[in-house]
Amino acid sequence: MATFWIYDYVCSLDEEWMFLRQSRRTRVKVLYIIARYVPFLFVITDVFLNFAPNENTKKCKILVNIFSSLGVISLACSECFFVLRTYALWNSNKMVLVAMLSTLFTIIVSFIGICFSAIATSHVTTSAIPGITGCYRSSTSVQFFLPFLLLFVFQLGLVTLTLIRVFQTWRTSNSAMHTVLVKHNMFYYICGLFLSAVNVLAPTMVSDPIYYSLLEDLQAFILAILATRMHLYLWHTDRHVHGSEIMCVSMSNMSSSDRTVTAV
Secondary structure (H helix, E strand, C coil): CHHHHHHHHHHCHHHHHHHHHHCCCCHHHHHHHHHHHHHHHHHHHHHHHHHCCCCCHHHHHHHHHHHHHHHHHHHHHHHHHHHHHHHHHCCCCHHHHHHHHHHHHHHHHHHHHHHHHHHCCCEEEECCCCCCEEEECCCCHHHHHHHHHHHHHHHHHHHHHHHHHHHHHCCCCCCHHHHHHHHHHHHHHHHHHHHHHHHHHHHHHCCCHHHHHHHHHHHHHHHHHHHHHHHHHHHHHHHHHHCCCCCEEEHHHCCCCCCEEECC
16 A cells, blocks of 8 residues: 555656645645645554564554554545535535534544544554564454444535535536536545445454454545545646636536635
8 A cells, every 4th residue: 555655646746746836825735735645654654563573562552543543634634625525516505514524523533532442452463474563453343343434424424415416506507617526526425435334344354453454544545545636636627727726616607696616
């Protein structure tokens, strides 16, 4: 996964550098930077956690705490991108935004609580590679799948909001940016729902906690790549269409109100 992440970063380096240099300084840009670069720390911690010789239980738990915290940050940032996109599709409806953010905050807090309670029961196990000791979290199946079940429910809620908006505006909306938003949202949600479902079902399919950690890493990496890649694509598409460094979604094409929402 580390190789895959580095490969993706190198392939999009030119586009990303242009975005970082030319886009305005906004909160969404800060969100992008966090979502994009936290996984690098995630990779480093993961490699050290799994392959560095270490049989000190306390040190192991500290490393697992750091690793889990980075994973939660990465997942939260990825989801925030699509909360904002759904907010744009809903014509900047404040009630929708408050509902989505409140639900996401509740789920993240629950996610953290469950993860850290699971870490309390973790211990050092021997890596499959002879002579190397790695730290692997050992927890009950309920402790493992419950956070991803909550995430699955949240993503299902975002899918529902997106589909409702699509059905409401399919006759009147002909904006290219609207089409891109909908396609990106649906593809991201399909991937997110699939990965969350795999993590929920993992305890019934495998018994080794090493695989639990692997699947958790995979979801964090894939969602971060999708969220940041899609944001780059949207920004560059808008520059090409409008010749602007700001991605503006014309909401007059989505609803009867003649408003423009600055998404980035």
